[in-house]
Amino acid sequence: MKMDGKTVLVTGSTDGVGRYVATKLASAGAKVLIHGRDRARAKTLADEIRGQGHGEPIFYQADLSSLAGARQLAEAVLAEHKRLDVFISNAGIGSRTQGSERRTSADGHELRFAVNYLSGFLLAHLLLPLLRASAPSRIVNVASLGQHPLDFDDVMLTKGYSGTRAYAQSKLAQIMFTIDLARELEGSGVTVNALHPATYMNTTMVREGGITPISTVEQGGDAILHLAAGDDVAAKSGLFFNGTQPSQVNPQAYDETACKRLRALSLELTGLPA
Numbered sequence: 670m671k672m673d674g675k676t677v678l679v680t681g682s683t684d685g686v687g688r689y690v691a692t693k694l695a696s697a698g699a700k701v702l703i704h705g706r707d708r709a710r711a712k713t714l715a716d717e718i719r720g721q722g723h724g725e726p727i728f729y730q731a732d733l734s735s736l737a738g739a740r741q742l743a744e745a746v747l748a749e750h751k752r753l754d755v756f757i758s759n760a761g762i763g764s765r766t767q768g769s770e771r772r773t774s775a776d777g778h779e780l781r782f783a784v785n786y787l788s789g790f791l792l793a794h795l796l797l798p799l800l801r802a803s804a805p806s807r808i809v810n811v812a813s814l815g816q817h818p819l820d821f822d823d824v825m826l827t828k829g830y831s832g833t834r835a836y837a838q839s840k841l842a843q844i845m846f847t848i849d850l851a852r853e854l855e856g857s858g859v860t861v862n863a864l865h866p867a868t869y870m871n872t873t874m875v876r877e878g879g880i881t882p883i884s885t886v887e888q889g890g891d892a893i894l895h896l897a898a899g900d901d902v903a904a905k906s907g908l909f910f911n912g913t914q915p916s917q918v919n920p921q922a923y924d925e926t927a928c929k930r931l932r933a934l935s936l937e938l939t940g941l942p943a
């Protein structure tokens with residue numbers, strides 16, 4: 670993997686699989702923009718990358734449980750960088766992060782939908798001008814095999830809440846967004862793909878869910894790196910990968926009307942122009 674001269678933003682790179690991906694991209698020569706909420710964890714990562722002689726990562730602190738946080742992150746990246754070659758939307762919370770009961774974001778949206786999907790939707794749109802100007806460029810949405818169709822009458826899951834359903838709904842929303850955005854970006858030189866990196870990697874999210882890990886961070890991280898930098902996927906867009914293999918997703922994602930409905934809702938919730 671050769672990433673010299675490339676600038677890559679990896680959200681949620683202070684921990685877990687994002688941390689691994691950021692480290693590998695830096696060692697391949699990329700200018701890595703790392704992101705998370707925790708300054709101390711970011712410093713440890715930056716020290717590690719710098720200590721290995723792999724350049725100077727730039728840390729962006731932003732809480733993606735608020736749309737204002739996502740906006741600030743995008744504004745800072747746009748103000749400070751002339752190009753963005755890869756945007757890896759990886760930050761996320763699990764089905765049991767902060768307990769499995771229903772919580773809401775700073776904007777009053779269901780928390781897993783807000784952090785895992787809506788903030789990435791907003792970030793991608795705000796970063797698109799820079800990604801377009803840097804084409805060929807890539808967006809990688811780190812989703813999951815855990816997918817649940819959206820009930821458009823209750824997207825915020827006010828009735829019969831389950832953390833597992835909330836997580837799976839947010840992950841299918843990421844995939845629907847991927848397919849929908851790929852249609853919009855056709856011919857632009859910007860590709861967008863989603864993936865399930867690996868099942869139950871040994872990360873904070875999995876451990877705090879009380880689940881015994883069955884995959885390594887390296888396995889999932891290498892699948893993310895494949896979409897971020899692989900030559901074989903350079904022209905592929907609008908696809909979902911299970912690890913490194915193209916794979917089918919929940920049928921709702923192939924329903925163009927449902928994707929458009931999700932887009933309209935997301936534009937409204939984020940205050941982006943239609």
Ligand SMILES: NC(=O)c1ccc[n+]([C@@H]2O[C@H](COP(=O)([O-])OP(=O)(O)OC[C@H]3O[C@@H](n4cnc5c(N)ncnc54)[C@H](OP(=O)(O)O)[C@@H]3O)[C@@H](O)[C@H]2O)c1
Binds near residue numbers: 687704762785812814
């Ligand atoms: N682990 C798995 O087996 C698995 C399987 C399929 C898909 N995935 C997906 O892979 C991605 C990474 O997961 P992981 O397992 O590596 O999780 P992790 O170890 O828990 O790391 C999550 C990352 O997201 C950041 N984050 C969480 N909430 C945030 C918020 N409100 N604002 C900003 N950043 C926030 C964390 O930052 P802080 O340092 O600030 O907490 C951390 O850097 C997620 O999208 C997840 O859904 C994971």
